[in-house]
Amino acid sequence: xxxxxxxxxxxxxxxxxxxxxxxxxxxxxxxxxxxxxxxxxxxxxxxxxxxxxxxxxxxxxxxxxxxxxxxxxxxxxxxxxxxxxxxxxxxxxxxxxxxxxxxxxxxxxxxxxxxxxxxxxxxxxxxxxxxxxxxxxxxxxxxxxxxxxxxxxxxxxxxxxxxxxxxxxxxxxxxxxxxxxxxxxxxxxxxxxxxxxxxxxxxxxxxxxxxxxxxxxxxxxxxxxxxxxxxxxxxxxxxxxxxxxxxxxxxxxxxxxxxxxxxxxxxxxxxxxxxxxxxxxxxxxxxxxxxxxxxxxxxxxxxxxxxxxxxxxxxxxxxxxxxxxxxxxxxxxxxxxxxxxxxxxxxxxxxxxxxxxxxxxxxxxxxxxxxxxxxxxxxxxxxxxxxxxxxxxxxxxxxxxxxxxxxxxxxxxxxxxxxxxxxxxxxxxxxxxxxxxxxxxxxxxxxxxxxxxxxxxxxxxxxxxxxxxxxxxxxxxxxxxxx
Numbered sequence: 001x002x003x004x005x006x007x008x009x010x011x012x013x014x015x016x017x018x019x020x021x022x023x024x025x026x027x028x029x030x031x032x033x034x035x036x037x038x039x040x041x042x043x044x045x046x047x048x049x050x051x052x053x054x055x056x057x058x059x060x061x062x063x064x065x066x067x068x069x070x071x072x073x074x075x076x077x078x079x080x081x082x083x084x085x086x087x088x089x090x091x092x093x094x095x096x097x098x099x100x101x102x103x104x105x106x107x108x109x110x111x112x113x114x115x116x117x118x119x120x121x122x123x124x125x126x127x128x129x130x131x132x133x134x135x136x137x138x139x140x141x142x143x144x145x146x147x148x149x150x151x152x153x154x155x156x157x158x159x160x161x162x163x164x165x166x167x168x169x170x171x172x173x174x175x176x177x178x179x180x181x182x183x184x185x186x187x188x189x190x191x192x193x194x195x196x197x198x199x200x201x202x203x204x205x206x207x208x209x210x211x212x213x214x215x216x217x218x219x220x221x222x223x224x225x226x227x228x229x230x231x232x233x234x235x236x237x238x239x240x241x242x243x244x245x246x247x248x249x250x251x252x253x254x255x256x257x258x259x260x261x262x263x264x265x266x267x268x269x270x271x272x273x274x275x276x277x278x279x280x281x282x283x284x285x286x287x288x289x290x291x292x293x294x295x296x297x298x299x300x301x302x303x304x305x306x307x308x309x310x311x312x313x314x315x316x317x318x319x320x321x322x323x324x325x326x327x328x329x330x331x332x333x334x335x336x337x338x339x340x341x342x343x344x345x346x347x348x349x350x351x352x353x354x355x356x357x358x359x360x361x362x363x364x365x366x367x368x369x370x371x372x373x374x375x376x377x378x379x380x381x382x383x384x385x386x387x388x389x390x391x392x393x394x395x396x397x398x399x400x401x402x403x404x405x406x407x408x409x410x411x412x413x414x415x416x417x418x419x420x421x422x423x424x425x426x427x428x429x430x431x432x433x434x435x436x437x438x439x440x441x442x443x444x445x446x447x448x449x450x451x452x453x454x455x456x457x458x459x460x461x462x463x464x465x466x467x468x469x470x471x472x473x474x475x476x477x478x479x480x481x482x483x
Contacts, residue, residue, distance in 0.1 A: 003062055003075075006037070006089050010079060017075030020061050025089055025155055034059040039086045040069065048082070064089075087154035087187035097161035098189055102128070102171035104308055105186065105226060107219045107241075108197025111301050112150070112175040114293065114328050115197060118305035119173050122322030126314045131164035133157060134175030136329055136458045140167040151180025154187060161189075171312070178218040186225070193308050194226030194247065197301070199237040216240050223247050230307045232300065233258040250311070252303040259283065260307050262299050269364045271340045274332070274450070275324075280306065287316055290324045293332055295360035330457025332357065335477050340447040342366075345473050347457025349376065349403070351386035354454060358394035367448030371395035372437055373455050374403030374413065377463075381416050388420025391428075398428040401437035403455045404463040434462065438473065439480050 004018040006025075023035035029051035032038045038055035040048035040063065049067050056063060056071035063069065064077045064085055079085040091098070104119055106112045113135045120130040131140040133152065138145040138160045147156070151174070164172055176194075180186055199216060220241050223229045229249035231238045242249060252260040261281045268275040274294035280287055280303075291302045302323050309319060327333060333345045344361075348354040354373070361369055371391045375384040391398040400417050402410045410432050421428055431437035441451045453473055460472040 001093065003037070003077075006092055007077065007085075008092065010085055010088055012077050012079045012085070014062075014077045015075050017062060020075065022061055022093075025086065025093055027086060027153065027155065029055045029058070032058040032060045035061050037062045037064060037089070038074075039064040039082050039089070040066070041082055041086065042066075052076075081184070083154070083184040084187050087158075087184055087189075090155040090158040091188040094158040094162040097158065097165045098172075100165045101131075101161060101169060102312055103189060103191045104171065104173045104193045104195065104312075105176040105189070105191040105222050106173065106195045106197065107176040107178070107181065107222045108195075108232075109200045111197035111297065111304070112177075114298070114301045114331055115195060115304050115308075116173045116175055117328040117331075118301055118323060118326050119308050121326040122305060122309040122314055122319050123171050123312065125322035125325075126309075126318035128171050128312075129167075129169045130171040130173060131160070131167070131169045132173050132175075133160055134173075138163075140164045140169055143167070149177070149180070150175050151177040151185050154185045157185060157189065176219075176222050178215055181221040182218040186222075189225070191222070191226035192228070193311050194222040194229045195304055195308055196222075196229070196231040196235075196238065196241045197304055198232055198235045199241065217243075220244060223249070228311055230304060230311070232304065234300075250307060252307045253300075260303055260310075262303050265296060265299050267294070267364055272334055272336060272342055274334070274342060274344075274361070274364055278302070285316065287320070289320060292324055292326050293328065294364065295332075297356075297360070330459070332360075332452075333457075335474055337442065337445075337477065337481065339445060341445040341449040341451065343442070343445075343477065344450065344452045345457060346452055346454050347459075348373075348452075348454045349457075350383055351390045354387055355390045355394065357452060357454070358390065361450050361452060362394065364450060366396075366450035367446050368396040368450075369394070370397045370399065370441055370445075370449055370451040372399040372401060372441055372451065372453045374401045374405075374410070374434065375417055375455075376404045377406035377408030377410075377413055384413060384416035385420035388417040389423050390420075392421045392424030392426030395426060398426055399437050399441055400428055400430045401434045402432055402462065402464075403434075404459075404461075405465075406463050407466060434471070435476050435480075438476055442477070442480055 003020045027039045032055040038060040052069040052071040056074035062075045123130040135150045223245035229247045233251040234253035251258045262278040265278040275292045291298045330347045335343045337343045348357045461468040462471040
């Protein structure tokens, strides 16, 4: 592809060389070489403009910048925003994959991952193969690629969307983080539907957002690049997230004014399956829905996903089937076990998320609620105290073990957890080896118990002394049962 074609539609000036053949785009100067365009991105810690000369020396075919640079030997393309340019150029390089896919974007403080998997489950029940880009990674069919961010850089997004389209996907669901929206990683992605789940304090300070106002403003950007918005009418910030919107929108919630409502929610509980039932009400439909994920928050996520999928033409049958069978890796994920108890894997790795999951599971009135957890090394010690105290208050038995100890001694981490635990009268046992701790939970399970393995979630490794060792709790459970 010629450089001139790659820049088509952009506002730019160029010193020379528009007829150069381009093979790829990079924004890491260490990956620069002949045939590659280097795009200078400004980050929170580094500025790509500082590496322009290095990229030119490495043989970059051209350099894209927004500030004046010295890059002897390479044509320089000046643009108003290199982030917007990267997004547009990447879409062109990968042949505009969004033109081949139904596009769904999901923003909100909580629920993005669960909603993404609910939407996919419904769409696939309707016969529409669907990919996901989000916290758990980039997924198409049975294939998952790991990512470093919930919303990757625009180049990775366009590359992933092309991969999905080539894999036969007809739809893609993207978790649209506030940082991703702010940094234009989702620019050049026209969404058919944009979804807002909820809004609460998060990502404030440091390299993230200066205050809640900016945080909300960044989330609102999604509703300026989608055809139809779907918003949670029960959230006090729904009007704020629509400020400046350019889309049509619809609403969901428990409020009578919502276009799609839930009523009569009840809990579903049987060994190996925890969920919730509710009656869906709208202007033109009313039917019952079973959701294979526990808790009232699952009703909100289901309503959101139903609203999205109705706009995409999914039938009642696809909606009911998709939600009944939905599974989200590492999010209250059931693991098959023999016996009359329930074993779950969840990503809860701080006090807030742990309190949320334990309170939700308490509503199912288990014989015992058993919480296995550890805490990350080289992280806040306060988090450990808080996690110990929460589990001590809400679990009938806490099994304290290792998580990602990183460069700390696991027993030092456990001692910090016990500081919080001993503020309560909760029962606990300490088993530092996580596999042995899981074995203990399985061997001592009572009929009607709910056991949650907290902290690892979708992760398939343990990090010890800077080395990541393979550790997938699903495999660990299977091994223990086989033994």
